Amino acid sequence: MSLDKVLAHIDADQDAALNRLIDLLRIESISTDPAYATDCDKAADWLVDDLKSIGFDATKRPTPGHPMVMAHGDQQSGTHVLFYGHYDVQPVDPLDLWDNPPFDPQIEDTPNGKVLRGRGSSDDKGQLMTFVEACRAWKEVTGELPTKISIFFEGEEESGSPSLVPYMEANKDELKADVALICDTGMVERDTPSIVTMLRGLVGEQITITGPSKDLHSGMYGGPSINPIRVLTKALASLHDDKGAVTLDGFYDGVPELPANVAAQWKSLAFDPENFLKEVGLSVPAGEQGRSVLEQIWSRPTADVNGIWGGYTGDGFKTVLPSQAHAKVSFRLVGLQDPVKIRTAFRNHVNNHLPSDCTVEFHEHGGSGASNMAIDHPAFEAARGALSQEWANQGVFVGCGGSIPIAGHFQDVVGIESMLIGFAQDDDSIHSPNEKYDIRSFHKGVRSWARILAALA
Amino acid sequence: MSLDKVLAHIDADQDAALNRLIDLLRIESISTDPAYATDCDKAADWLVDDLKSIGFDATKRPTPGHPMVMAHGDQQSGTHVLFYGHYDVQPVDPLDLWDNPPFDPQIEDTPNGKVLRGRGSSDDKGQLMTFVEACRAWKEVTGELPTKISIFFEGEEESGSPSLVPYMEANKDELKADVALICDTGMVERDTPSIVTMLRGLVGEQITITGPSKDLHSGMYGGPSINPIRVLTKALASLHDDKGAVTLDGFYDGVPELPANVAAQWKSLAFDPENFLKEVGLSVPAGEQGRSVLEQIWSRPTADVNGIWGGYTGDGFKTVLPSQAHAKVSFRLVGLQDPVKIRTAFRNHVNNHLPSDCTVEFHEHGGSGASNMAIDHPAFEAARGALSQEWANQGVFVGCGGSIPIAGHFQDVVGIESMLIGFAQDDDSIHSPNEKYDIRSFHKGVRSWARILAALA
Numbered sequence: 001m002s003l004d005k006v007l008a009h010i011d012a013d014q015d016a017a018l019n020r021l022i023d024l025l026r027i028e029s030i031s032t033d034p035a036y037a038t039d040c041d042k043a044a045d046w047l048v049d050d051l052k053s054i055g056f057d058a059t060k061r062p063t064p065g066h067p068m069v070m071a072h073g074d075q076q077s078g079t080h081v082l083f084y085g086h087y088d089v090q091p092v093d094p095l096d097l098w099d100n101p102p103f104d105p106q107i108e109d110t111p112n113g114k115v116l117r118g119r120g121s122s123d124d125k126g127q128l129m130t131f132v133e134a135c136r137a138w139k140e141v142t143g144e145l146p147t148k149i150s151i152f153f154e155g156e157e158e159s160g161s162p163s164l165v166p167y168m169e170a171n172k173d174e175l176k177a178d179v180a181l182i183c184d185t186g187m188v189e190r191d192t193p194s195i196v197t198m199l200r201g202l203v204g205e206q207i208t209i210t211g212p213s214k215d216l217h218s219g220m221y222g223g224p225s226i227n228p229i230r231v232l233t234k235a236l237a238s239l240h241d242d243k244g245a246v247t248l249d250g251f252y253d254g255v256p257e258l259p260a261n262v263a264a265q266w267k268s269l270a271f272d273p274e275n276f277l278k279e280v281g282l283s284v285p286a287g288e289q290g291r292s293v294l295e296q297i298w299s300r301p302t303a304d305v306n307g308i309w310g311g312y313t314g315d316g317f318k319t320v321l322p323s324q325a326h327a328k329v330s331f332r333l334v335g336l337q338d339p340v341k342i343r344t345a346f347r348n349h350v351n352n353h354l355p356s357d358c359t360v361e362f363h364e365h366g367g368s369g370a371s372n373m374a375i376d377h378p379a380f381e382a383a384r385g386a387l388s389q390e391w392a393n394q395g396v397f398v399g400c401g402g403s404i405p406i407a408g409h410f411q412d413v414v415g416i417e418s419m420l421i422g423f424a425q426d427d428d429s430i431h432s433p434n435e436k437y438d439i440r441s442f443h444k445g446v447r448s449w450a451r452i453l454a455a456l457a
Numbered sequence: 458m459s460l461d462k463v464l465a466h467i468d469a470d471q472d473a474a475l476n477r478l479i480d481l482l483r484i485e486s487i488s489t490d491p492a493y494a495t496d497c498d499k500a501a502d503w504l505v506d507d508l509k510s511i512g513f514d515a516t517k518r519p520t521p522g523h524p525m526v527m528a529h530g531d532q533q534s535g536t537h538v539l540f541y542g543h544y545d546v547q548p549v550d551p552l553d554l555w556d557n558p559p560f561d562p563q564i565e566d567t568p569n570g571k572v573l574r575g576r577g578s579s580d581d582k583g584q585l586m587t588f589v590e591a592c593r594a595w596k597e598v599t600g601e602l603p604t605k606i607s608i609f610f611e612g613e614e615e616s617g618s619p620s621l622v623p624y625m626e627a628n629k630d631e632l633k634a635d636v637a638l639i640c641d642t643g644m645v646e647r648d649t650p651s652i653v654t655m656l657r658g659l660v661g662e663q664i665t666i667t668g669p670s671k672d673l674h675s676g677m678y679g680g681p682s683i684n685p686i687r688v689l690t691k692a693l694a695s696l697h698d699d700k701g702a703v704t705l706d707g708f709y710d711g712v713p714e715l716p717a718n719v720a721a722q723w724k725s726l727a728f729d730p731e732n733f734l735k736e737v738g739l740s741v742p743a744g745e746q747g748r749s750v751l752e753q754i755w756s757r758p759t760a761d762v763n764g765i766w767g768g769y770t771g772d773g774f775k776t777v778l779p780s781q782a783h784a785k786v787s788f789r790l791v792g793l794q795d796p797v798k799i800r801t802a803f804r805n806h807v808n809n810h811l812p813s814d815c816t817v818e819f820h821e822h823g824g825s826g827a828s829n830m831a832i833d834h835p836a837f838e839a840a841r842g843a844l845s846q847e848w849a850n851q852g853v854f855v856g857c858g859g860s861i862p863i864a865g866h867f868q869d870v871v872g873i874e875s876m877l878i879g880f881a882q883d884d885d886s887i888h889s890p891n892e893k894y895d896i897r898s899f900h901k902g903v904r905s906w907a908r909i910l911a912a913l914a
Contacts, residue, residue: 031773032771032772032773032774032775033771033772033773034772090775091769091771091773091775093769093771094672097671097672158775159773159774160773160774186677200676202676202776204774204776206774211738211739212737212738212739213737213738214554214737214738214886214889214890215551215888215889215890216737216888216889217859217887217888217889218759218761218763218787218789218858219657219659219789219857219858219859219860220643220754220858220859220883220887221737221754221858222754222759222761222789222858223742223743223744223745223750223753223754223757223759223789223858224730224733224734224739224742224743224744224750224753224754225734225737225739225743226739226741226743227743227761227762229693229761229762229765230693230694230696230697230761230762232690232765233689233690233693233694233762233765234694236686236687236690236694237687237690237691237693237694237695238694239687240687273681276681277681277682280669280670280671280673280678280682281668281669281670281671281814282668282669282681282682282683282814283813283814284683284812284813284814285680285681286680286681286682286683286684286812286814287680287681288680293680293681296680296681297677297678297679297680297681300680302675302679302680304675304679304684304686304687304776304778305684305686305687305690305767305768306675306768306769306774306775306776306777306778306779307767307768307769307770307775307777307779308686308689308690308765308766308767308768308770308782309765309766309767309770310762310764310765310766311762311763311764311765311785312548312550312763312764312785313764313765313766313783313785314489314490314548314550315489315490315491316488316489316490316548316616316617316822317489317616317617317661317663317763317785317787317822317823318489318547318548318615318763318764318785318888319659319661319761319763319787319860319888320763320764320888320889321761321763322763322764325765326770328768328769328770328774328775330675330774330776332675332676332679332680355741355743356740356741357738357739357740357741357743365773365774366774400676401676401677401678401679401680402674402676402677403676403776426677429671430674430677431672431673431674431775431776431777432671432672432673432674432777433671433672
């Protein structure tokens, strides 16, 4: 049987697959910082070359931002799957907290087995390569792909995907498939493969509050001069009430209660909320009181300040009254919360805290609603069955607190459902220093896709 | 009469005096940043050499931080004055707001006359050189100084003066004089020479709040994980009530009401509060409601956040939940407010806002109470008379919102009164980009000291 030979080939080719991933990880494709634009382009080229080497018709597609990669396999029969991943990565600061340089990946032994450490190892280069390696194994063992496969990689996922929807609108026929496969999520437990069926949306805003026309000396002006940091902290501190709820007008419009059957399924998981928090040094859930930790992550909306700065932030002390203060704020959305209304409510909230002597500028950083998948599509049970064969535990349908707007775009723009299947672990430190990907996730991830492709064919 | 010849010499020597100041301004003596330690040392050497060239017995004195400069003139008769200034300067960020490099001083024409632009031109190198140039003129014209003069320069005034009090304690006999002269203040109006008799004190604190043990992805942890920026903004936003008053427990203990006669003198000044604010783009006094702008600057205490930072502050967007958030906070003190009690009240305030999952670290950045001068000392009226002869308007006794702790140390450690006489203007942009000193302030400042030395002799 072909699948067994393919799985055996994957096992034998493990080291070579890992070296290919390490090559890709060495490319510093940080999409949010314009200084790394050339590196993003290089990562796209690397993927085009690699896909061509296994028979894909692969091309780099320019956008106003970083390029897309589109590739089509030569197999024309079977279910048509469209695989999505992103080759861009998060910034690496604070750099001094990395044990090794973030773009010099290292294999390390840990109590949970070997890991590959480096920026993008889990999010998302390691994950997208699980699919590429599964295709390679099928091609090398059988001479052909098991089903009709298209591949779509973007390079702006970590910076709000400004080019994504225009590109998808312009290329919706080429993107059409029976189902989309997305590998950018994690496993709910170490050996429980997971298909994400609920995704939170995201609204990002940057604000700059200006008070005096220049930086002032607090000895000469302290008292009568308004301090924009004071205004900013008042506006941000009042985003949450004492019970962890968000105070914006109409914020909870469109937030559904969790259906009883889904709630029951989540309760059946072995997920340990105490341990989940303990692993990051915490013990008290900080979200809405009366909601479980899984609800707070998966099915409840949030507000968070992701960055704040103003005044003197260097060594020593400077008694400056700054002219400006800044913050980056984001909201995770669920259910039918409207990103446009949430953004407006936030801007109104800030304006309501603004004294007459201050001005505010808002800058939009992406916005997309939550996604809920139609799990009655037959591909969902087929994939869940394939995953259950590879891993110790049965596959499960779960939620995801992160925003993967692409799933919503596949529904809205292309008209296809997405299956979000990933092999990341909670301790992968994605977006943090010392990001890693378990070698086991990588290897069994490749094997999982080999099985899923056979099951969907 | 010698004084007339000295004044004429000052007029003739104006360009050379300016070039000497420019030499000193080229030295990048930023005391708060350890990267500039060598430059601070170089500034001290420059002053020692210059003072030696006009007959002072001048030496550089090591401290655990930047060195002091001590110098004694060879005239042994007359009132013994001790002059104080500081050769260190503020950091220059944000560098991109400077029209010229901050350490490449330029003379510019402005609607108010020529100015010398560059970091330290006003605070305090330009001011301290007014005194040195007055001494030089007396020496060059008459061959001797007009009275007994000692000079004391420090290099840590802009970074909390950590070495100052230990040095003064250890050298209090050498620092003993009849009166201290300090040139680090401004003129209340463009042509009204001012002697500062009230100075606000300062308490500086840096705080770091730690939540999760590492930076987290807000998709994976947003909701249950506490965000230290949220905690920080709640603690800082509650420092002021809706009427601009500071909310710390006991904050107003020891804050006196302004005596009626002083209040009357301040009201008689031509000071225009609307214009004062308008020059920096403001129109509404932001301090305690019901207090005049002059009270808010000179005789009322404040709380201000001078710097805040945490999370991702670069280009683009990063949905990080940071492990830490930081702020630099300062309090301007008046009357008998106790710096130790204010610091403790602030720390209690922050601790009261701290959830059980967060920790806080406090770092002290200097602390000193307010100073009130004994203006019945005869030197005050003598100096005021000399100033009134030089300038269009009569000299006045005023307050100062800034903290010049040295005046308090001269009282407490050495047991002498200080006269704070300076020639800075409100628009000098000290501590800001494009700092400048009026050429007129520099020139008439030198002439003022020449007159004051004669009057005190």
